[in-house]
Amino acid sequence: MFSFIAKRIVATIPVMGVVALFVFLMLRLSPGDPASVIAGDYATAADIERIREQLGLSDPIVVQFGNWIWQLMRADLGISIFSNLPVTTLIAQRLEPTLMLSLTTLTFSVLVAVPLGALAAWKAGTWIDRAVMIFAVAGFSLPVFVLGYALIYEFSLALQWLPVQGYKSPFDGLLPFLRHIILPTVTLSVIFIALFARITRASVLEVLEEDYIRTARAKGQTERKVLLGHALRNAAVPIVTVIGLGIALLIGGVVVTESVYNIPGLGRLVVDAILKRDYPIIQGLILMFSFVYILVNLMIDIVYTLIDPRIRY
Amino acid sequence: MFRSTRRALLFAAALAVPAMVLAGPQPAAAEKVLRVIPHADLKNIDPIWTTAYITRNHGYMVYDTLFAMDANLKPQPQMVDTWSVSDDQLTWTFKLRDGLKWHDGAPVTAADCVASLNRWGKRDGMGQALMNVMDSLSAADDKTIVMKLKQPYGLVLESIGKISSNVPFMMPKRFAETDPFEQVTDMIGSGPFKFSKDEWVPGSKVVYLKNEDYVPRSEPPSYAAGGKVVKVDRVEWVYFPDQTTAMNALINNEVDYFEQPANDLAPILANSPGIVVEVNDPVGNMGFARFNHLLPPFDNVKVRRAAMAAMKQEDYLLAAVGLPEYFSTCYSVFPCGTPLESTAGSEIVKSAGVEEGKKLLAESGYDGTPVVIMQPTDIPVLSAFSLVTAEKLRKIGMKVDMQAMDWSTLTSRRAKRDPVKDGGWNIFHTWWIGADVLNPMAIAYSGDPAKGWFGWPSDADLERARTAFPLAKNVAEQKVLATKVQDRLYAIGSHGNLGAFFTPVAYRDNVKGLIKSPVQFFWNISVE
Numbered sequence: 001m002f003s004f005i006a007k008r009i010v011a012t013i014p015v016m017g018v019v020a021l022f023v024f025l026m027l028r029l030s031p032g033d034p035a036s037v038i039a040g041d042y043a044t045a046a047d048i049e050r051i052r053e054q055l056g057l058s059d060p061i062v063v064q065f066g067n068w069i070w071q072l073m074r075a076d077l078g079i080s081i082f083s084n085l086p087v088t089t090l091i092a093q094r095l096e097p098t099l100m101l102s103l104t105t106l107t108f109s110v111l112v113a114v115p116l117g118a119l120a121a122w123k124a125g126t127w128i129d130r131a132v133m134i135f136a137v138a139g140f141s142l143p144v145f146v147l148g149y150a151l152i153y154e155f156s157l158a159l160q161w162l163p164v165q166g167y168k169s170p171f172d173g174l175l176p177f178l179r180h181i182i183l184p185t186v187t188l189s190v191i192f193i194a195l196f197a198r199i200t201r202a203s204v205l206e207v208l209e210e211d212y213i214r215t216a217r218a219k220g221q222t223e224r225k226v227l228l229g230h231a232l233r234n235a236a237v238p239i240v241t242v243i244g245l246g247i248a249l250l251i252g253g254v255v256v257t258e259s260v261y262n263i264p265g266l267g268r269l270v271v272d273a274i275l276k277r278d279y280p281i282i283q284g285l286i287l288m289f290s291f292v293y294i295l296v297n298l299m300i301d302i303v304y305t306l307i308d309p310r311i312r313y
Numbered sequence: 314m315f316r317s318t319r320r321a322l323l324f325a326a327a328l329a330v331p332a333m334v335l336a337g338p339q340p341a342a343a344e345k346v347l348r349v350i351p352h353a354d355l356k357n358i359d360p361i362w363t364t365a366y367i368t369r370n371h372g373y374m375v376y377d378t379l380f381a382m383d384a385n386l387k388p389q390p391q392m393v394d395t396w397s398v399s400d401d402q403l404t405w406t407f408k409l410r411d412g413l414k415w416h417d418g419a420p421v422t423a424a425d426c427v428a429s430l431n432r433w434g435k436r437d438g439m440g441q442a443l444m445n446v447m448d449s450l451s452a453a454d455d456k457t458i459v460m461k462l463k464q465p466y467g468l469v470l471e472s473i474g475k476i477s478s479n480v481p482f483m484m485p486k487r488f489a490e491t492d493p494f495e496q497v498t499d500m501i502g503s504g505p506f507k508f509s510k511d512e513w514v515p516g517s518k519v520v521y522l523k524n525e526d527y528v529p530r531s532e533p534p535s536y537a538a539g540g541k542v543v544k545v546d547r548v549e550w551v552y553f554p555d556q557t558t559a560m561n562a563l564i565n566n567e568v569d570y571f572e573q574p575a576n577d578l579a580p581i582l583a584n585s586p587g588i589v590v591e592v593n594d595p596v597g598n599m600g601f602a603r604f605n606h607l608l609p610p611f612d613n614v615k616v617r618r619a620a621m622a623a624m625k626q627e628d629y630l631l632a633a634v635g636l637p638e639y640f641s642t643c644y645s646v647f648p649c650g651t652p653l654e655s656t657a658g659s660e661i662v663k664s665a666g667v668e669e670g671k672k673l674l675a676e677s678g679y680d681g682t683p684v685v686i687m688q689p690t691d692i693p694v695l696s697a698f699s700l701v702t703a704e705k706l707r708k709i710g711m712k713v714d715m716q717a718m719d720w721s722t723l724t725s726r727r728a729k730r731d732p733v734k735d736g737g738w739n740i741f742h743t744w745w746i747g748a749d750v751l752n753p754m755a756i757a758y759s760g761d762p763a764k765g766w767f768g769w770p771s772d773a774d775l776e777r778a779r780t781a782f783p784l785a786k787n788v789a790e791q792k793v794l795a796t797k798v799q800d801r802l803y804a805i806g807s808h809g810n811l812g813a814f815f816t817p818v819a820y821r822d823n824v825k826g827l828i829k830s831p832v833q834f835f836w837n838i839s840v841e
Binding site for chain 2: 031032033034035036037038039040041042043044045046047048050051080083085090093094149152153156157160163164165166259260261262264268269271272275276277278
């Protein structure tokens with residue numbers, strides 16, 4: 001197992017290298033450049049050129065890439081072109097809100113979706129099953145921002161129970177944190193609940209047809225034990241896979257929710273950086289997201305061995 | 314009794330700890346906070362390095378200026394106490410006010426101001442023009458700045474008291490000596506607020522604290538001039554990328570002031586209890602359709618004027634702004650209601666219409682070359698302007714190639730002088746805040762293709778009038794030259810004038826003391 005983990009970690013290096021090259025080239029070959037944004041409306045072409053030189057954007061692409069890789073090798077993601085702050089500082093400022101939102105969303109989604117999906121499979125073909133599936137289809141179809149605005153209208157503006165926007169750290173008080181995180185969590189969870197519930201239903205449904213389930217029932221196991229002890233555990237591999245993918249999606253994909261609830265997270269940071277062509281931030285964040293994807297996949301592989309003893313590396 | 318009291322205390326303490334954890338830290342009871350939604354996020358903090366308006370507004374919080382423009386568009390002393398000019402108009406002497414201090418406690422000196430003016434003069438257009446006629450700039454003593462000119466120059470005070478980007482903000486010499494193409498590394502100013510750098514989250518939040526050492530002037534505030542009396546302890550700028558969320562936060566009393574709500578949200582806000590919506594900028598913004606004078610078909614003045622003649626302002630303003638209370642037609646290139654407003658040459662814009670455009674295009678010899686319009690889809694006003702122009706040009710018989718892109722791509726591409734096949738362009742749209750185009754010195758009105766603005770018009774008469782403007786001996790002479798500039802701009806079809814529009818502000822009705830101005834200031838405002 002340890003050699004497997006070690007091999008996987010070593011394998012991340014070439015993957016990250018390819019990602020770094022791809023991101024770098026994609027940015028440099030796409031139109032627009034930060035110098036013209038910085039120079040603003042009053043600038044002449046000469047001003048823009050001077051700024052490009054100052055930022056090192058006039059150097060040959062190979063030189064620019066070499067400089068960046070040299071920085072990365074020293075664990076330095078560079079300095080934001082606009083704010084003049086280290087990219088690591090900017091990421092650190094935004095990491096907590098995104099991680100907290102991801103954590104609450106994932107917890108809430110799993111707690112709701114897995115029982116819901118298992119229930120739907122257990123009661124397959126009944127009104128319960130249909131109700132869960134209708135919810136799942138609706139969850140997939142409802143745009144996040146529509147749900148977000150609807151929840152804000154009802155719970156913030158009409159009932160005045162919760163704030164419209166913002167983020168409070170749990171380290172500054174649990175109650176303000178919960179008040180601010182509830183609506184974004186519910187908004188973001190709906191699609192994940194739909195996804196996880198469907199996968200759980202399909203997996204459990206498949207497992208419930210297996211011979212060992214029939215054997216368990218024939219031996220007199222209660223339905224509860226059959227479902228929880230035999231069916232759900234054996235159906236867990238695809239569920240865990242999808243939950244793992246959900247984690248990766250959450251880290252980089254919460255931008256709409258962050259915008260609707262004005263949460264200063266990583267999703268907004270990357271979108272703002274793209275709009276301004278702040279290359280060091282974009283490059284740093286995409287590398288980080290790639291690393292998270294790789295890490296999550298590794299974790300999923302490890303979790304497989306815990307839930308299915310047949311899987312060994 | 315003792316035992317029960319001790320138990321009660323222990324019980325109370327046991328309850329209090331989780332309650333504190335749950336509730337979080339409480340703000341200081343007496344602290345007055347103004348919570349603002351600014352028009353953009355503050356990404357960089359050096360107002361000389363960038364011309365971004367949000368950084369200019371930040372500059373006004375942290376820094377102070379030698380002179381400042383008042384509501385009559387006249388420069389008034391701000392950091393300067395007394396000033397004089399020699400009879401030959403060549404030597405200007407400025408004496409600083411008493412009690413000026415940097416935020417680190419050091420006194421403001423004339424040497425700091427000299428270094429600041431030098432840095433500004435390398436980046437700003439009006440600054441560069443002033444530096445071109447400057448013989449020397451020096452500190453005679455700690456409080457006296459002496460400026461010697463090579464020739465009389467009529468815009469000395471207007472330049473060092475200009476209200477918009479780049480504003481000649483004063484900073485300590487050690488920062489002012491930074492290369493103007495590099496950002497300063499710290500925010501030490503002498504302005505009415507201190508920048509709380511530790512609380513700055515770029516793209517999200519900026520915090521300013523009242524500068525207790527600031528000594529405001531005694532005059533009432535008027536635009537950037539007059540006394541900068543701070544009436545809150547703390548100003549928080551919280552940037553909202555989503556306009557609807559910003560509106561909801563204002564309605565829910567989570568913020569106090571919304572600097573630039575979208576025009577279509579203004580009626581909703583105006584109908585919400587406890588919220589005031591009004592236009593705070595009396596000068597407004599000027600819509601601008603820029604032709605590329607270097608490339609066909611707009612290298613032909615007749616084609617440019619045909620396009621101009623089709624650009625009926627009302628159509629643009631209705632499409633982009635919508636509500637009539639937030640726009641007005643203005644056929645002067647200098648903002649209407651300001652001293653240099655003129656009607657010279659404006660007949661072509663005033664009587665604009667498709668038929669007039671068709672007629673002029675027929676006379677122009679237009680050969681069917683497609684017109685590339687760069688449409689920035691991420692800026693609704695400019696996107697709408699682009700759509701209207703496309704429709705107008707098609708109607709008068711031109712071929713149009715509309716190319717959608719984001720603003721960053723546009724700003725990069727507009728600097729290209731190459732042919733269209735190599736990434737060139739024919740038209741883009743923008744707007745200027747009125748305060749930036751008050752006189753012919755605005756780079757938007759340049760007629761010099763080598764040093765001028767994107768689009769690169771070339772007209773010697775225009776350039777002669779522009780360069781003569783700051784040398785004019787009096788206001789009457791300035792007006793004559795400004796009129797000449799406007800006449801030439803319309804004659805050569807420099808750009809399409811799309812009219813004036815105004816962006817409202819919205820705030821809770823307990824916010825008092827807003828200063829009406831083209832720039833948003835946060836002194837004199839109280840939260841009651």
